[in-house]
Amino acid sequence: MAMASTSKLLFIFLFSIFIIDSISSYEQHPLDPLSPEELNLTQTIVKDSFPYSNNTTLTFHYVGLDEPDKSLLLSWLSKPTNKPPPRRALVITRFNKQTHEFIIDLANRSIISNHVYAGYGYPTLGLDEQTEAIQLPLAYDPFIESTRIRGLNLSAIVCSTFTVGWFGKIGKKRVVKVQCFHMNDTVNLYLLPIEGIQMIVDLDEMKIIEYSDGFQVPVPNSEGTDYRLSKQKPPFGPRINRAAIMQPDGPGFQIDGHTIRWLNWVFHLSFDAQVGPIISLASIYDSEKHKYRSVLYRGHISELFVPYQDPTEDYYFKTYFDCGEFGCGLSAASLVPLADCPNNAVFMDGYHAGQNGKPVKVSNVFCIFERHAGDIMWRHTEFGIPDELITEVRPELSLVVRMVATVGNYDYILDWVFKPSGSINIQVGLSGILEVKATTYTHSDQIKEDVYGTLLTDNTIGLYHDHFFTYRLDLDIDGVDNSFVKHNLVTKIVTDNTTARKSYWTVVSETANTESEAKIRLGRKPAELVIVNPNKKTKPGNRHGYRLIPGPTARSLLLEDDYPQIRGAFTQYNVWVTPYNKSEKWAGGRYVDQSHGQDTLAVWSLRNREIDNKDIVLWYVIGIHHVPCQEDFPLMPTLSSGFELRPTNFFERSPVLKVIPPKPVTWPNCSASP
Amino acid sequence: MAMASTSKLLFIFLFSIFIIDSISSYEQHPLDPLSPEELNLTQTIVKDSFPYSNNTTLTFHYVGLDEPDKSLLLSWLSKPTNKPPPRRALVITRFNKQTHEFIIDLANRSIISNHVYAGYGYPTLGLDEQTEAIQLPLAYDPFIESTRIRGLNLSAIVCSTFTVGWFGKIGKKRVVKVQCFHMNDTVNLYLLPIEGIQMIVDLDEMKIIEYSDGFQVPVPNSEGTDYRLSKQKPPFGPRINRAAIMQPDGPGFQIDGHTIRWLNWVFHLSFDAQVGPIISLASIYDSEKHKYRSVLYRGHISELFVPYQDPTEDYYFKTYFDCGEFGCGLSAASLVPLADCPNNAVFMDGYHAGQNGKPVKVSNVFCIFERHAGDIMWRHTEFGIPDELITEVRPELSLVVRMVATVGNYDYILDWVFKPSGSINIQVGLSGILEVKATTYTHSDQIKEDVYGTLLTDNTIGLYHDHFFTYRLDLDIDGVDNSFVKHNLVTKIVTDNTTARKSYWTVVSETANTESEAKIRLGRKPAELVIVNPNKKTKPGNRHGYRLIPGPTARSLLLEDDYPQIRGAFTQYNVWVTPYNKSEKWAGGRYVDQSHGQDTLAVWSLRNREIDNKDIVLWYVIGIHHVPCQEDFPLMPTLSSGFELRPTNFFERSPVLKVIPPKPVTWPNCSASP
Incomplete structure (x- = not known):
C-alpha cells in the first residue's frame, strides 16, 4: 500500500483510502462475481430470449457466476497464461408463472442452456x-x-x-x-x-x-x-472510551480485485446473492517447501435453516431457509464503518441482480481487517534450566473477512478468520430482533399451557427456535484427492499387569469409504476428524491434513419425517462428507421455497458414494437452539459460535516459529482531538 | 486516569504509566492476597512455632489467604464501615517429614490452629x-x-x-x-x-x-x-506489520488496589499460589434498578488434570495435577509487555511464599486490558419499512484479565473476559512444548505397535494426553441462595391433527434438588443450564439467572477405577453443582501429590447434598484431548477453548441498548517512527 513509506500521516478514516486502492485495475479472475457490466449483459441476453415479454412478467430470482468446471479451473491455475475458463452465468427467472433456468455464455453472448423447471419448489423471493x-x-x-x-x-x-x-x-x-x-x-x-x-x-x-x-x-x-x-432516554451507558487501531506501516494485506494476500495466505473473495461471501482457492505459503499449498478450493455458507417451534395455526409454518428462500447475499447489509468493522477495516462492494435483472450495488458488503485482539500466537517461559530464564512470546494476529446478512428480524454476522498458523476459523454471530407473538399474559404465573416461548415483557412471547448454519467446505488439502479420517479415541483396558495403569486411550483411525460412514453426530464418540491427502505425507509419514475442531453445536430436534425436517434433513448430522459435484452447492436445494426436500444434501448423500481418496466436500452444521431470554429484548446482544479448521500434519513443523515480532509503535507528537 | 484530560501525549509504553497508577494507596480489602508484609509476618509466626527448627528442615508449601467466612464477608460488604473480617493465612509446611497445617491470625499475630496432617498425599512441591x-x-x-x-x-x-x-x-x-x-x-x-x-x-x-x-x-x-x-535462520516469516491500540481518553477501567471497575462491572482480582487468578465479588450495575447486582462471589481454576496415555514403565505415572502438585499460581510467568498482552494493557504483580516462607515477587503476573477485537456488540439493519433504511450498530468491547501458568513444558493462558452485556467468558489457551518420547523410529511405516503418540519428526513421539481445566464458580446470582435448573429441550410429537406440524421442541425445566441431579455429561441431552435465584423474579416472572454456554469439551476416557482417574474423578462429568463449603475449593483435594482421591469434588458430591435454593457452587470442566501433530513441534501455536456465563432473565432487558457509540478517533499530525 502507498502508506508504507509515508511517515507523516493523517490518520483519519483510513478505510476510505483503501477502498480506492482496492478497486484499482486488475485482470478478471474466473471466480470473480459477475460485474455490473456482466449482470447487464446477462439481463439483456435473457430478456431477448423472451420476445413476447414485458418488464412486468419477467423477473430475475438468481443471477450468479456459473462456477467454471473445477477441472478447467485447476488446469488454468496450473498455467495461468492459458485462456481462462469461459465466463458463464447461472440465471433463474420467472416468466408466465414458470421457472426458467439459463446458462449464459458471456463471451459469446449466447444461451448455452435454457429449460423450464417443472419440479416442486420455487426460486428465491425477489x-x-x-x-x-x-x-x-x-x-x-x-x-x-x-x-x-x-x-x-x-x-x-x-x-x-x-x-x-x-x-x-x-x-x-x-x-x-x-x-x-x-x-x-x-x-x-x-x-x-x-x-x-x-x-x-x-x-x-x-x-x-x-x-x-x-x-x-x-x-x-x-x-x-x-x-x-x-x-434513547437517560440513563445511558455503559460509557465506552474511544479507541482505534493504528498501523503506521498500513495493513498487512493487499487486495487485487477479489484476490486477498495476507502474510502467508492468499485467497479469493467473491459475493453471491444466494450464499453471500465465498472464499475460494485459499492457499498458504510453506516456507520450507517454498510454495503456496492449497487448503480450501471453495467455502461458503450453504443454507441457514431456522425452524420455529410454535405449532399453532398462525405460526407452525415458520421454518425458514434463509439462504434458499430469501438469499443470504440478497439480505446483505451495508457495513457501517467504525461500528460493524473497526477503523482499520477495508471495505468491498457487491453486486447482485435486482428483480428486473439490472445490477444492484451493495456498498460495503464485505469488510476485511486485521484483528489485534491481544491474543497470544505462541509462547513459552522456560523455568527449568538452572540460572537461566527464557521467555519467547509472539502476539497473535488474524485476518477477518465479514459480511452481515439481515434476514428480516435477524442479523447474522458471518466471519471468516485466517491465522498465520494455518487455522481458518469460521464464526457466526447472531444479533437483531426476536420473532415474538403477542399474548394477553403479563406474568408467567398466569401461564398454564405451553406457549412455545419465553414471556419477555408484558404481552410478548419470544418464540423458541433454532439456527442451523450449514457450511459447504470444498477442502483440497494439497490437491483434490482427499479422504475423511476419524481418529477415534478409544479406551484400552490393561489386564496383563504389564503396567500399573488399568487404562489409557489411544487412536484407532478409520477412513470413511462412503458417505454414510462420514455422517457424524457430534458429542457421541470422542474423535479427531481430519481431512487428509492420503497421497501426500510428511517426512515422518503422516498424511497431510486439516482437522475440524467443532465448536458447541446442536442437531435438529424435529422428527425425521416432519415436513420441515424433510426439507432441512441436512441438520440430522453435524458433519457430512460428499464427493465433489458441481451441482451440489446449496444444501437445501436449488428451489427451496415450498420445496419437498428432494434436492438436499441428505438426499444426495443417500447414494452413498465413495469418498476415499476422492475430491471431497466437507459439510458442517453449526446448530444453535435459542430459548429467548429477556436480555434479547428489544435487541439481542450478539451470541457467537463457530468452528476451526486447523492444519494437522500439513506442515512438517510449526509454520509460525520464525515470525519476527513487530517493533513497538511509538507516536510522538500526536494531538488527539477531544 | 490522569490521561483523560490531556490532549498532547507521548504515546510510548502506556502500560508503564498505569503500573504506577495501579499501586496507588488503597485500603486493604478482606479478599486481597497476602501482602509481602503479611507473608513475612506469617513466616515469622510459623517459624517461631517450631522452636527447634532450623531453616533447612522447615519448608513452606502453601501460604495464602484463609478466605474469610462468607457470612462475615457478606455482612461486612453490606456495611463496609464496620470492621472487616479478620485477616487470616492458611499455611501448609513440612517439618521433620510431617505436613503441618496452620491458620494464622495476622492482626493478633497468633496461631488459631495447628495440626499435623496424617492422611494420604503431600502438599504442593516447592x-x-x-x-x-x-x-x-x-x-x-x-x-x-x-x-x-x-x-x-x-x-x-x-x-x-x-x-x-x-x-x-x-x-x-x-x-x-x-x-x-x-x-x-x-x-x-x-x-x-x-x-x-x-x-x-x-x-x-x-x-x-x-x-x-x-x-x-x-x-x-x-x-x-x-x-x-x-x-532462527532465514527464511523468516510470515512478516507482521506494526500495530497498536490507541486510547486518547485512556483505558475505560480503574484499578484501586485489587478492585477493578470497568464500565458496568466491578470485581476483585487476587493472586493465589495454588490457583492463580481469583475473581471475587463480580457485580454488574443495573441502570434500571440503580444498583450493582452480584453475579460471582468467587471464581477460579481449581485443578488442572493432565493424564498422559502411555502406559509403559517409564511413562505410565505421568498423570499430573498441575494446580495441586505444582501450583498454578506458583507456575505463573511474568507477562511480557507487547507480546503476552497488547500495548494498552495494565500489569499487576503478585506475591507468593517461597519455600522458606519469604515473599517472592512475580512481576507482571496479571495483565488487564480492553479488547477491541472488531466484534459487534449488537446490530440491526431494518430493510422492512418502506422508504426507510435504519441501521444501528454498536461495536463490541471486552475486558480481559490474563495470567499464564507455565507448568514445565506447557504454557496455559488463563483469561477472564468480561462484556458490557453481562457475559463472562472464561477462556484457556494452550501453548508451550509437547511432552515427547525418544524412539528409534523415523517413519510411521516402521511402526507396527501402539506407540501412544504421533511420530513428529525423526526419533520423536508426541504423546497422547488430555487437559482438564476444572473451574470453581461460586455464582451468587442476586444473592447467595440459588438453584441449578436444566431447561431440557424435549421433542413433542403432534398426533391430534391440530397442526400441520408433526413435531416441535419445547422446554421442560427441571430443578436439581441434590448434587447427583446436577452431574452432567455434555452432548448427551440438549438443555440450557441455568443458575437461577428462585427468590428473585423479573417483572414477567422469570427467575433471575445466568446460563452456562459450554464450549467444546471432553470427559476423561480412563476407567473409573483406574488410579489416576480415582484421583481425577472430577473429570467424569463436565458440570457439577455443590453446596457452598469453604473447605471445598480445590477439586483434586488439599494434598494432591500421591493422593488417593479421597478428597475430591467427586467424593464430596457423593454426600448428595441438597442444592435447591441454597448457596451453591458450579464446577465446569473444559476437557481437551490432545493428539499431537507436527505443527505442535517444536512449539505449539495456541489452541483455545472456553465457555460463557451469560445473563438470562437477569436483566429486564438488554443492558447494552443504551450504549453510546464512542466518537471516532482522529489524530492529525502524528509522526510514526519508522
Whole structure:
C-alpha cells in the first residue's frame, strides 16, 4: 500500500483510502462475481430470449457466476497464461408463472442452456415483489376493516412476507404469507405483531388470495422497543472510551480485485446473492517447501435453516431457509464503518441482480481487517534450566473477512478468520430482533399451557427456535484427492499387569469409504476428524491434513419425517462428507421455497458414494437452539459460535516459529482531538 | 486516569504509566492476597512455632489467604464501615517429614490452629526443592556412568521433576521422579529426553533413593528445536506489520488496589499460589434498578488434570495435577509487555511464599486490558419499512484479565473476559512444548505397535494426553441462595391433527434438588443450564439467572477405577453443582501429590447434598484431548477453548441498548517512527 513509506500521516478514516486502492485495475479472475457490466449483459441476453415479454412478467430470482468446471479451473491455475475458463452465468427467472433456468455464455453472448423447471419448489423471493406484497394489505378492504376493529392506525402498520414452507400438500402457486405489525412510535416492528390475521399473497398474480381474521390479541406496548440512539432516554451507558487501531506501516494485506494476500495466505473473495461471501482457492505459503499449498478450493455458507417451534395455526409454518428462500447475499447489509468493522477495516462492494435483472450495488458488503485482539500466537517461559530464564512470546494476529446478512428480524454476522498458523476459523454471530407473538399474559404465573416461548415483557412471547448454519467446505488439502479420517479415541483396558495403569486411550483411525460412514453426530464418540491427502505425507509419514475442531453445536430436534425436517434433513448430522459435484452447492436445494426436500444434501448423500481418496466436500452444521431470554429484548446482544479448521500434519513443523515480532509503535507528537 | 484530560501525549509504553497508577494507596480489602508484609509476618509466626527448627528442615508449601467466612464477608460488604473480617493465612509446611497445617491470625499475630496432617498425599512441591532435586543426578555416579555409556555431554544435561502419582501402593515417602534431557545446542529440553533412566528422589531426604538404567534410545537430534528468535535462520516469516491500540481518553477501567471497575462491572482480582487468578465479588450495575447486582462471589481454576496415555514403565505415572502438585499460581510467568498482552494493557504483580516462607515477587503476573477485537456488540439493519433504511450498530468491547501458568513444558493462558452485556467468558489457551518420547523410529511405516503418540519428526513421539481445566464458580446470582435448573429441550410429537406440524421442541425445566441431579455429561441431552435465584423474579416472572454456554469439551476416557482417574474423578462429568463449603475449593483435594482421591469434588458430591435454593457452587470442566501433530513441534501455536456465563432473565432487558457509540478517533499530525 502507498502508506508504507509515508511517515507523516493523517490518520483519519483510513478505510476510505483503501477502498480506492482496492478497486484499482486488475485482470478478471474466473471466480470473480459477475460485474455490473456482466449482470447487464446477462439481463439483456435473457430478456431477448423472451420476445413476447414485458418488464412486468419477467423477473430475475438468481443471477450468479456459473462456477467454471473445477477441472478447467485447476488446469488454468496450473498455467495461468492459458485462456481462462469461459465466463458463464447461472440465471433463474420467472416468466408466465414458470421457472426458467439459463446458462449464459458471456463471451459469446449466447444461451448455452435454457429449460423450464417443472419440479416442486420455487426460486428465491425477489426483493421488489416482497416490497410490493407487503403493501397489498394496506389497500385491502377486509384488512382495513380488521385494523379498524382493533383500533389500529393504518399508517403505523408495516407488513412482512413469510415463506409458507411445505406441509404435505402440493403448493401449486408461488405464495407467501403476509403478517403485519403496528409500529406505533418505534421502528422495532417485529415486537409488535398484529395477531389473528392470516393473509396469503400470490406473488405471480401479486394479490391477496386468502384472508382470515381469526382472533384478537392486543398489540403489545411499543414503549422501550426502539433501538435507535436518537430515541434513547437517560440513563445511558455503559460509557465506552474511544479507541482505534493504528498501523503506521498500513495493513498487512493487499487486495487485487477479489484476490486477498495476507502474510502467508492468499485467497479469493467473491459475493453471491444466494450464499453471500465465498472464499475460494485459499492457499498458504510453506516456507520450507517454498510454495503456496492449497487448503480450501471453495467455502461458503450453504443454507441457514431456522425452524420455529410454535405449532399453532398462525405460526407452525415458520421454518425458514434463509439462504434458499430469501438469499443470504440478497439480505446483505451495508457495513457501517467504525461500528460493524473497526477503523482499520477495508471495505468491498457487491453486486447482485435486482428483480428486473439490472445490477444492484451493495456498498460495503464485505469488510476485511486485521484483528489485534491481544491474543497470544505462541509462547513459552522456560523455568527449568538452572540460572537461566527464557521467555519467547509472539502476539497473535488474524485476518477477518465479514459480511452481515439481515434476514428480516435477524442479523447474522458471518466471519471468516485466517491465522498465520494455518487455522481458518469460521464464526457466526447472531444479533437483531426476536420473532415474538403477542399474548394477553403479563406474568408467567398466569401461564398454564405451553406457549412455545419465553414471556419477555408484558404481552410478548419470544418464540423458541433454532439456527442451523450449514457450511459447504470444498477442502483440497494439497490437491483434490482427499479422504475423511476419524481418529477415534478409544479406551484400552490393561489386564496383563504389564503396567500399573488399568487404562489409557489411544487412536484407532478409520477412513470413511462412503458417505454414510462420514455422517457424524457430534458429542457421541470422542474423535479427531481430519481431512487428509492420503497421497501426500510428511517426512515422518503422516498424511497431510486439516482437522475440524467443532465448536458447541446442536442437531435438529424435529422428527425425521416432519415436513420441515424433510426439507432441512441436512441438520440430522453435524458433519457430512460428499464427493465433489458441481451441482451440489446449496444444501437445501436449488428451489427451496415450498420445496419437498428432494434436492438436499441428505438426499444426495443417500447414494452413498465413495469418498476415499476422492475430491471431497466437507459439510458442517453449526446448530444453535435459542430459548429467548429477556436480555434479547428489544435487541439481542450478539451470541457467537463457530468452528476451526486447523492444519494437522500439513506442515512438517510449526509454520509460525520464525515470525519476527513487530517493533513497538511509538507516536510522538500526536494531538488527539477531544 | 490522569490521561483523560490531556490532549498532547507521548504515546510510548502506556502500560508503564498505569503500573504506577495501579499501586496507588488503597485500603486493604478482606479478599486481597497476602501482602509481602503479611507473608513475612506469617513466616515469622510459623517459624517461631517450631522452636527447634532450623531453616533447612522447615519448608513452606502453601501460604495464602484463609478466605474469610462468607457470612462475615457478606455482612461486612453490606456495611463496609464496620470492621472487616479478620485477616487470616492458611499455611501448609513440612517439618521433620510431617505436613503441618496452620491458620494464622495476622492482626493478633497468633496461631488459631495447628495440626499435623496424617492422611494420604503431600502438599504442593516447592520450587527450591525441585531446583535442588534436578541437580542431584549430575553428581550421582550411576547417572554419570549412564550418560557416559550414552556418549552424552554432562554439561548439556538438564533434569526435571515429575510427580509420581498413585497406583495402588501407599507412598510413604515424599518422592518425585527425575528425568533428564540432553539439551545440546538448544533450550528446548523437553524434545530431547534421555530414555531408559528412572530415578526417584526423596524430597525430604533430598537424595536419589532409586536408580535404574533399563534401555537405551538415542536422544533425538536437537536441530530445529530452539524457539528463540536469536537462533532462527532465514527464511523468516510470515512478516507482521506494526500495530497498536490507541486510547486518547485512556483505558475505560480503574484499578484501586485489587478492585477493578470497568464500565458496568466491578470485581476483585487476587493472586493465589495454588490457583492463580481469583475473581471475587463480580457485580454488574443495573441502570434500571440503580444498583450493582452480584453475579460471582468467587471464581477460579481449581485443578488442572493432565493424564498422559502411555502406559509403559517409564511413562505410565505421568498423570499430573498441575494446580495441586505444582501450583498454578506458583507456575505463573511474568507477562511480557507487547507480546503476552497488547500495548494498552495494565500489569499487576503478585506475591507468593517461597519455600522458606519469604515473599517472592512475580512481576507482571496479571495483565488487564480492553479488547477491541472488531466484534459487534449488537446490530440491526431494518430493510422492512418502506422508504426507510435504519441501521444501528454498536461495536463490541471486552475486558480481559490474563495470567499464564507455565507448568514445565506447557504454557496455559488463563483469561477472564468480561462484556458490557453481562457475559463472562472464561477462556484457556494452550501453548508451550509437547511432552515427547525418544524412539528409534523415523517413519510411521516402521511402526507396527501402539506407540501412544504421533511420530513428529525423526526419533520423536508426541504423546497422547488430555487437559482438564476444572473451574470453581461460586455464582451468587442476586444473592447467595440459588438453584441449578436444566431447561431440557424435549421433542413433542403432534398426533391430534391440530397442526400441520408433526413435531416441535419445547422446554421442560427441571430443578436439581441434590448434587447427583446436577452431574452432567455434555452432548448427551440438549438443555440450557441455568443458575437461577428462585427468590428473585423479573417483572414477567422469570427467575433471575445466568446460563452456562459450554464450549467444546471432553470427559476423561480412563476407567473409573483406574488410579489416576480415582484421583481425577472430577473429570467424569463436565458440570457439577455443590453446596457452598469453604473447605471445598480445590477439586483434586488439599494434598494432591500421591493422593488417593479421597478428597475430591467427586467424593464430596457423593454426600448428595441438597442444592435447591441454597448457596451453591458450579464446577465446569473444559476437557481437551490432545493428539499431537507436527505443527505442535517444536512449539505449539495456541489452541483455545472456553465457555460463557451469560445473563438470562437477569436483566429486564438488554443492558447494552443504551450504549453510546464512542466518537471516532482522529489524530492529525502524528509522526510514526519508522
